Amino acid sequence: MLLQTSALSRHFAGLVAVDRVDLAIPQGGIHAVIGPNGAGKTTLFNLISGLATPTAGQISFAGQDITLLPADRRAQAGMARTFQNIRVFATMSVLDNALTGLHARLSASLPAIIARLPGFRRAERDAIARAQAALALVGLQDRAYTQAGALAYGDQRRLEIARAMAGGPRLLLLDEPAAGMNPAERAALATLIRAIAAQGTTVLLVEHDMPFVMGLSDSVTVLNFGRRIFAGPPGAARQDPGVIEAYIGHKAAVRLAGQAP
Amino acid sequence: MLAQQLLNGLLLGATYALFALGFTLMFGVLRVVNLTYGFYFTAGAFLALWLTQAGAPLFLALPAAAIASGLIATLLDWLLLTRLRRAGADELASLMVTLGAVLALYAGMTAWLGPDIRRLPPGLIAAGALEAFGLRITLAQILILAACALLVGLLLWLMRGTRLGLAIRAMAERPDTAALMGIATARLAALVSFVSGALAGAGGVLIGLNFNAIHPYMGESMMLRGFVVIVVGGLGNIFGALVAGLLLGIIEVLTAGYISSGLKEAVAFALLVLVLWTRPAGLFGTTLARKA
Amino acid sequence: MAWFDDLLFTYQNLAVALGVNGLLALSMYVVLAVGQLSLGQAAFMGLGAYSSALMSLQLGWPFWAVLPLSCVVPVLFALAVGGPTLRLNGVYLAIATIGLGEVLRGVYLNVDVLGGAMGLSGIPEAAPLWLIYAMLALAVLVLWQVGKSGIGRAMEAMRLDETAALSMGVNIRRYRLATLCASAVLAGLAGALSAHSTDFIGPNDFGFEPAVTILSFALLGGIGSPFAPVLGAWLLTLLPEVLRPLADVRLVMNGAVIVVAVLFLPRGLLAWRMPRHVRPGRAA
Numbered sequence: 023m024l025l026q027t028s029a030l031s032r033h034f035a036g037l038v039a040v041d042r043v044d045l046a047i048p049q050g051g052i053h054a055v056i057g058p059n060g061a062g063k064t065t066l067f068n069l070i071s072g073l074a075t076p077t078a079g080q081i082s083f084a085g086q087d088i089t090l091l092p093a094d095r096r097a098q099a100g101m102a103r104t105f106q107n108i109r110v111f112a113t114m115s116v117l118d119n120a121l122t123g124l125h126a127r128l129s130a131s132l133p134a135i136i137a138r139l140p141g142f143r144r145a146e147r148d149a150i151a152r153a154q155a156a157l158a159l160v161g162l163q164d165r166a167y168t169q170a171g172a173l174a175y176g177d178q179r180r181l182e183i184a185r186a187m188a189g190g191p192r193l194l195l196l197d198e199p200a201a202g203m204n205p206a207e208r209a210a211l212a213t214l215i216r217a218i219a220a221q222g223t224t225v226l227l228v229e230h231d232m233p234f235v236m237g238l239s240d241s242v243t244v245l246n247f248g249r250r251i252f253a254g255p256p257g258a259a260r261q262d263p264g265v266i267e268a269y270i271g272h273k274a275a276v277r278l279a280g281q282a283p
Numbered sequence: 284m285l286a287q288q289l290l291n292g293l294l295l296g297a298t299y300a301l302f303a304l305g306f307t308l309m310f311g312v313l314r315v316v317n318l319t320y321g322f323y324f325t326a327g328a329f330l331a332l333w334l335t336q337a338g339a340p341l342f343l344a345l346p347a348a349a350i351a352s353g354l355i356a357t358l359l360d361w362l363l364l365t366r367l368r369r370a371g372a373d374e375l376a377s378l379m380v381t382l383g384a385v386l387a388l389y390a391g392m393t394a395w396l397g398p399d400i401r402r403l404p405p406g407l408i409a410a411g412a413l414e415a416f417g418l419r420i421t422l423a424q425i426l427i428l429a430a431c432a433l434l435v436g437l438l439l440w441l442m443r444g445t446r447l448g449l450a451i452r453a454m455a456e457r458p459d460t461a462a463l464m465g466i467a468t469a470r471l472a473a474l475v476s477f478v479s480g481a482l483a484g485a486g487g488v489l490i491g492l493n494f495n496a497i498h499p500y501m502g503e504s505m506m507l508r509g510f511v512v513i514v515v516g517g518l519g520n521i522f523g524a525l526v527a528g529l530l531l532g533i534i535e536v537l538t539a540g541y542i543s544s545g546l547k548e549a550v551a552f553a554l555l556v557l558v559l560w561t562r563p564a565g566l567f568g569t570t571l572a573r574k575a
Numbered sequence: 576m577a578w579f580d581d582l583l584f585t586y587q588n589l590a591v592a593l594g595v596n597g598l599l600a601l602s603m604y605v606v607l608a609v610g611q612l613s614l615g616q617a618a619f620m621g622l623g624a625y626s627s628a629l630m631s632l633q634l635g636w637p638f639w640a641v642l643p644l645s646c647v648v649p650v651l652f653a654l655a656v657g658g659p660t661l662r663l664n665g666v667y668l669a670i671a672t673i674g675l676g677e678v679l680r681g682v683y684l685n686v687d688v689l690g691g692a693m694g695l696s697g698i699p700e701a702a703p704l705w706l707i708y709a710m711l712a713l714a715v716l717v718l719w720q721v722g723k724s725g726i727g728r729a730m731e732a733m734r735l736d737e738t739a740a741l742s743m744g745v746n747i748r749r750y751r752l753a754t755l756c757a758s759a760v761l762a763g764l765a766g767a768l769s770a771h772s773t774d775f776i777g778p779n780d781f782g783f784e785p786a787v788t789i790l791s792f793a794l795l796g797g798i799g800s801p802f803a804p805v806l807g808a809w810l811l812t813l814l815p816e817v818l819r820p821l822a823d824v825r826l827v828m829n830g831a832v833i834v835v836a837v838l839f840l841p842r843g844l845l846a847w848r849m850p851r852h853v854r855p856g857r858a859a
Binding site for chain 1: 716717720721724725726728729731732735736738739740741742743744745746747848851
Binding site: 316363366367370374375376378379380382383384385386387388390391393394503507510511514543545546548549550552553555556559560561563 | 612656659660662663665666667669670671673674675677678680681682684685691692783787790791794824826827828829830831832833834835836837838841
């Protein structure tokens with residue numbers, strides 16, 4: 023397993039946002055965590071990426087226990103993420119945004135930087151090439167010198183993905199990547215996510231939009247009120263009574279069951 | 284001896300508390316560190332000086348000076364900060380603009396009036412003193428204590444007992460939501476500025492009385508103490524500012540009395556730094572977020 | 576070149592102040608560049624000034640040995656207080672650093688070997704003017720080179736969005752502490768250079784007012800590149816000289832300039848921002 027959580031919990035004052043969640047994400051493929059609004063998806067993501075600390079439970083990544091590892095060290099270990107509310111560095115250029123994604127891979131010494139030694143120049147040239155490649159992956163290669171804040175909404179979302187991909191992560195975490203997108207943009211996004219997975223990066227995404235996830239993912243985990251209520255292939259999730267109930271409410275589920283022949 | 288020191292400390296602390304109350308209100312509700320605040324303190328003292336020199340009795344000069352200081356505060360807030368508030372500028376901008384303004388104001392006052400220390404007209408308060416249990420308290424000190432108690436009481440009533448106070452507290456908690464709920468935040472900001480400025484002005488009059496020394500830069504050293512009090516008491520916490528103000532007064536008097544008078548400010552700031560390191564929410568906790 | 580020597584002699588103090596204030600503005604710039612409102616620069620400067628003055632006066636060490644050592648005490652101080660202090664944000668960090676500066680001022684006032692309220696005088700005027708400007712030029716060069724590297728990108732990323740920067744692998748705590756130390760080095764150097772050019776230092780040279788003046792250098796100039804804060808420092812240092820005929824009113828003008836600059840030039844006078852990467856040349 024590339025990423026595994028066991029009995030992962032996060033309590034806020036009086037509220038259990040994530041409740042003993044077990045998650046097992048194998049190497050490769052596209053995996054989704056879904057659930058209605060307020061099910062604890064984003065909190066789970068923050069726990070995985072290290073922006074929040076768990077109240078109880080363990081997280082392991084690539085065979086290493088990372089429960090207590092700070093977020094920057096998780097990024098260095100090969101985890102990258104995007105945010106539900108866009109967080110590009112608005113006043114930096116598109117290229118510089120992508121270059122920050124390579125931060126963990128650059129390790130020039132201060133003297134090398136100040137004296138512009140060949141080692142630094144080579145590393146910087148290499149980083150720019152990688153950043154350009156990441157921009158090309160999302161189709162922003164022609165906008166490299168534009169200010170990131172000036173990009174259209176959808177382009178900013180794609181820039182976040184490029185920034186996360188620039189460092190060549192093993193696991194890409196996408197927090198509601200389709201939020202605010204129209205159907206055409208969603209289709210393009212699905213193609214992009216497939217391309218990323220085809221390159222060998224494991225993708226874990228959080229969504230509340232079921233249809234978007236169903237056609238895309240190899241496995242889904244469904245959360246409701248912080249608990250895992252389902253884990254398995256998307257086809258089975260669609261038929262699971264617990265999942266249906268969580269999504270459309272108990273009464274509607276009963277009615278639906280009654281109508282079924 | 285110790286009891287007398289404690290009494291003196293309490294008295295000094297009462298004026299610190301009075302000064303800090305307006306500061307914590309302004310900081311807590313309007314979310315800006317308004318460095319012009321110290322100027323209202325200077326302004327209050329000078330206004331009272333001029334009024335009493337013109338023959339006004341103290342019971343008229345004190346409220347008049349406080350109200351005028353409040354009006355100056357409202358005007359300066361409007362001139363300097365409305366534009367930044369509307370643009371949603373960061374705290375750095377408001378800090379800087381009020382810094383520039385206060386430097387100009389102090390320098391302007393000094394250029395106009397000179398840096399000399401002025402004294403209130405003699406005989407403003409009867410020079411008597413009460414003595415009981417070996418403690419001595421002058422009539423001026425009794426007046427200061429009474430005025431502090433009255434003003435603190437008024438402020439607590441305004442904040443806790445009126446609809447206006449409710450609106451102010453709502454704005455302190457969530458300015459955006461308060462605006463949505465139909466609270467006229469701009470008018471409320473002006474009102475908070477007025478109340479804060481009036482408190483600072485009253486503090487200036489009373490400290491001027493206590494030490495009988497009025498000069499343009501008197502607000503500046505007070506501002507540094509104001510920082511200590513509002514941080515130790517917790518941002519926007521009225522009760523906390525009250526206790527922290529009294530505490531600071533007592534600590535300063537005791538340090539001056541038993542260690543060295545040169546160290547009293549250093550001790551106050553050491554207290555500030557220690558509180559920030561160990562209890563960033565202030566000694567008494569707070570309802571407001573500390574990550575400004 | 577006699578006229579040049581005359582000019583230098585007349586404006587010796589101004590020339591020193593321009594160089595030293597330039598270094599102080601850069602000391603402010605490095606912490607603002609990572610989004611920290613840390614106002615300890617005057618305190619660091621004081622530590623550099625006092626420690627270097629003691630090395631010269633009490634130990635009689637030569638200036639070339641004193642100057643590099645003048646950074647040691649400020650950096651040690653930064654490391655000692657950095658841990659708990661850098662957990663604070665925004666205005667709280669500003670207040671805490673001002674408070675630390677006031678504590679130090681209380682120490683200078685009350686420790687005999689530091690001269691108390693009289694300060695220290697008779698410090699050898701051993702810092703040549705060219706050295707001050709050489710240090711300033713070196714500081715600008717280093718900050719420029721670092722600013723254009725991955726470190727500069729990480730710093731700007733931190734300032735714009737700490738959470739996103741953290742998720743990109745930027746070690747926020749380490750960067751905060753490192754920039755605080757860099758700030759301490761620059762201010763410590765400025766303190767030693769200024770102490771050894773003016774022969775006298777006193778506790779009030781490093782209190783609240785100098786602290787906010789240093790902040791105004793960086794804000795007036797802007798923080799888009801290392802040139803901007805130096806420009807701001809030079810303007811605010813020259814302004815009182817230019818306004819000298821106005822005597823009393825010049826401090827008023829100084830304050831008014833800050834007000835107008837913040838209200839109407841929110842990104843500083845020099846809003847131009849340095850690119851954060853080495854341009855790969857036309858071919859790439």
